[in-house]
Amino acid sequence: DTGVSQDPRHKITKRGQNVTFRCDPISEHNRLYWYRQTLGQGPEFLTYFQNEAQLEKSRLLSDRFSAERPKGSFSTLEIQRTEQGDSAMYLCASSSGLAGGREFFGPGTRLTVL
Amino acid sequence: GENVEQHPSTLSVQEGDSAVIKCTYSDSASNYFPWYKQELGKGPQLIIDIRSNVGEKKDQRIAVTLNKTAKHFSLHITETQPEDSAVYFCAARETSGSRLTFGEGTQLTVNP
Numbered sequence: 001d002t003g004v005s006q007d008p009r010h011k012i013t014k015r016g017q018n019v020t021f022r023c024d025p026i027s028e029h030n031r032l033y034w035y036r037q038t039l040g041q042g043p044e045f046l047t048y049f050q051n052e053a054q055l056e057k058s059r060l061l062s063d064r065f066s067a068e069r070p071k072g073s074f075s076t077l078e079i080q081r082t083e084q085g086d087s088a089m090y091l092c093a094s095s096s097g098l099a100g101g102r103e104f105f106g107p108g109t110r111l112t113v114l
Numbered sequence: 115g116e117n118v119e120q121h122p123s124t125l126s127v128q129e130g131d132s133a134v135i136k137c138t139y140s141d142s143a144s145n146y147f148p149w150y151k152q153e154l155g156k157g158p159q160l161i162i163d164i165r166s167n168v169g170e171k172k173d174q175r176i177a178v179t180l181n182k183t184a185k186h187f188s189l190h191i192t193e194t195q196p197e198d199s200a201v202y203f204c205a206a207r208e209t210s211g212s213r214l215t216f217g218e219g220t221q222l223t224v225n226p
Contacts, residue, residue: 002157002159004157031212033212033213033214035214040218040219041218041219042118042120042203042205042216042217042218042219043158043203043214043216044216045213045214045215048212048213055212056212056213058213091157091158101146101207102148102160102163103148103160103214104160105150105157105158105159105160106157107156107157108156108157
C-alpha cells in the first residue's frame with residue numbers, strides 16, 4: 001500500500017452515463033497526477049495538479065473529461081457521456097519535491113463502459 | 115514529445131537466473147528514469163529509479179544502468195524468484211516536465 005487511495009475500485013456503467021472517480025493522495029504530497037491505462041499498455045498521462053492548480057492537460061483529455069482538486073488535497077476525475085472507448089484503468093499518483101519527485105500510484109479505478 | 119520504447123515485451127526465465135529489460139528514450143532533456151512493477155489488478159509500484167547524473171544504481175537484487183549518450187537504460191534483476199513475476203514498466207521524465215512517459219511494459223515470468 002503506497003498511501004494513495006482511489007474510489008471506487010471498479011465501476012460499470014452504460015454508454016452515455018456520467019462517472020466520477022476520487023483520489024486521495026499521500027497527505028504531504030502537493031502534486032497529483034491522473035493517468036489512463038488500457039490493457040497491455042503503459043499508463044498514459046492525462047493531467048497534473050500542483051496544489052489546487054491544474055498545470056497541464058494531455059490531448060487525451062477531451063472536453064468530456066474534467067478534473068478538480070479544490071482544496072489541494074483529494075482530486076476528482078469526471079467523465080461525461082461515457083463511450084466504450086473510455087473503458088480503462090484510471091490511475092492516480094502523487095509526489096512531492098521532498099521525495100525527489102518520485103510518483104507513487106494508487107490501486108486504480110477500473111472503468112467498464114457497456 | 116518524449117517517446118519510450120521497451121523490450122522485450124515478454125521474458126521467461128528460470129528461478130535463480132538473471133533478467134534484463136531495456137528501454138530507449140528520445141528526448142535528450144529527460145533526466146529521471148523510474149521503473150515500476152505492476153501485478154495483476156494493482157497499481158504500478160515504484161521499485162527503483164535513476165537520475166541522469168548517475169550511471170548505475172543498485173538496491174539488493176535490482177539494479178538500473180543509464181547510458182545518456184545512447185539514450186538507453188536497463189533494469190537488471192538477479193537471482194530471480196517466482197514473486198518477481200509481474201509486468202515491469204520503464205518511464206522517463208524531462209527536467210522541467212511534469213509527466214512520466216511510459217514504455218509498453220515487459221511481462222516477466224519466473225518459472226520455479
